[in-house]
Amino acid sequence: MEKQGPVKNGAEPCPATNRVSLLNCIDLSSPDIHQSVSLIKQACLDCGFFYVINHGISQEFMDEVFGMSKRFFELPLNEKMKLLRNEKHRGYTPVLDELLDPDNQVHVGDYKEGYYIGVEVPEGDPEAEKPFYGPNVWPAPDVLPGWRDTMERFHREALVSDTKGYFTVYSFLFSTIEIYLIYYLCAFREVAKAVARIIALALDLEVDFFDKPEMLGEPIATLRLLHYEGQVSDPVKGIYGAGAHSDFGLITLLATDDVLGLQICKDKGAKPQIWEYVAPVKGSFIVNLGDMLERWSNCIFNSGRLTWYKEVEKVIIAEYTTLSTSVVVVILLPLLVWSTLHRVLGNGRERYSIAYFVEPSHDCLVECLPTCKSEKNPPKFPPVKCGTYLCQRYKDTHADLNVYNKLQN
Numbered sequence: 119m120e121k122q123g124p125v126k127n128g129a130e131p132c133p134a135t136n137r138v139s140l141l142n143c144i145d146l147s148s149p150d151i152h153q154s155v156s157l158i159k160q161a162c163l164d165c166g167f168f169y170v171i172n173h174g175i176s177q178e179f180m181d182e183v184f185g186m187s188k189r190f191f192e193l194p195l196n197e198k199m200k201l202l203r204n205e206k207h208r209g210y211t212p213v214l215d216e217l218l219d220p221d222n223q224v225h226v227g228d229y230k231e232g233y234y235i236g237v238e239v240p241e242g243d244p245e246a247e248k249p250f251y252g253p254n255v256w257p258a259p260d261v262l263p264g265w266r267d268t269m270e271r272f273h274r275e276a277l278v279s280d281t282k283g284y285f286t287v288y289s290f291l292f293s294t295i296e297i298y299l300i301y302y303l304c305a306f307r308e309v310a311k312a313v314a315r316i317i318a319l320a321l322d323l324e325v326d327f328f329d330k331p332e333m334l335g336e337p338i339a340t341l342r343l344l345h346y347e348g349q350v351s352d353p354v355k356g357i358y359g360a361g362a363h364s365d366f367g368l369i370t371l372l373a374t375d376d377v378l379g380l381q382i383c384k385d386k387g388a389k390p391q392i393w394e395y396v397a398p399v400k401g402s403f404i405v406n407l408g409d410m411l412e413r414w415s416n417c418i419f420n421s422g423r424l425t426w427y428k429e430v431e432k433v434i435i436a437e438y439t440t441l442s443t444s445v446v447v448v449i450l451l452p453l454l455v456w457s458t459l460h461r462v463l464g465n466g467r468e469r470y471s472i473a474y475f476v477e478p479s480h481d482c483l484v485e486c487l488p489t490c491k492s493e494k495n496p497p498k499f500p501p502v503k504c505g506t507y508l509c510q511r512y513k514d515t516h517a518d519l520n521v522y523n524k525l526q527n
């Protein structure tokens with residue numbers, strides 16, 4: 119890890135708990151797909167988090183995107199507030215806008231600011247009626263030269279068509295920052311699809327299970343730039359960079375700078391919960407499984423992954439004494455795709471991260487997979503449309519936009 123910057127408020131450079139989780143690392147360029155599938159299976163059993171490396175997005179390009187993100191967050195607050203998130207979940211989210219863990223963040227929300235960028239759909243397009251589709255919000259060119267130019271339409275088409283060839287042909291029409299963001303989004307989707315294919319294999323599904331048009335064929339794919347100002351977290355007082363939560367969708371790809379902050383809790387049912395840091399690994403994405411995958415695989419909520427796994431394992435081994443542990447793992451795996459609780463602790467240093475939330479299409483029905491239900495284990499969640507589910511989760515976790523209208527008046 120690189121040398122860290124100055125610490126605000128005289129805080130200790132090292133966090134109080136420095137247990138660091140050892141996550142599996144999947145090399146997306148590896149021809150050994152069996153090894154990747156096996157590593158992802160293990161990661162599902164262990165914690166639902168893993169790194170991917172050699173994903174095809176260069177470090178140079180990642181650095182550029184982080185640089186652009188920094189330029190945006192350095193703007194004065196009044197400029198950022200002009201780009202406040204809209205009802206389509208596009209644009210700027212100020213500090214405290216999001217409240218991820220109301221039980222523990224009693225008085226305040228997350229000490230982070232963000233910027234949502236989604237799939238660009240022009241106003242007037244019937245698809246733009248859907249809650250997570252519509253035009254993006256972009257900074258005015260005189261405020262951040264390069265962030266936006268008059269070729270917005272091409273920008274949208276390149277984003278939606280998701281073809282790098284098309285994008286390359288017309289790239290001269292885009293401003294520099296748009297080129298980075300569009301290319302990042304397109305390339306990111308490719309990474310997400312590659313990871314989803316390995317997850318499908320790990321779940322004993324067809325390799326293209328998540329490629330179907332209603333799934334990742336037309337995904338709700340939301341990029342979120344994040345900035346933590348350097349507030350020191352205090353779990354006792356309920357102050358967090360990001361409160362404990364699991365992500366809403368299918369998978370999340372997370373790129374971070376080199377400042378430690380992300381923590382995971384492998385067993386949400388354990389008392390007390392044990393939190394471990396996820397170390398930033400340069401050039402990697404940290405991938406985690408979201409709640410929709412949990413619904414698909416019919417997991418048991420309100421119970422710890424490991425606690426539950428150990429209990430079921432005991433029962434199976436008691437019933438079928440000849441079974442080996444690896445057979446037990448194969449039996450249990452479809453039931454163990456688990457979204458994992460995570461949070462961000464600030465330690466006094468400024469921190470940047472970029473999350474890419476990959477969700478299926480609006481109308482995709484998220485329902486228990488045939489391989490994950492039986493008479494004895496009926497579906498635990500009713501089927502729900504992806505768009506409906508996401509709307510509710512965003513509503514539950516973000517401030518009511520009327521709050522900002524009132525502040526302005």
Ligand SMILES: O=C(O)CCC(=O)C(=O)O
Nearest residue numbers: 344365374380462471473
């Ligand atoms: O900033 C991070 O490291 C994590 C962010 C996160 O978990 C989220 O935005 O869902």
Ligand SMILES: [Fe+2]
Nearest residue numbers: 363364365460
């Ligand atoms: Fe998250």
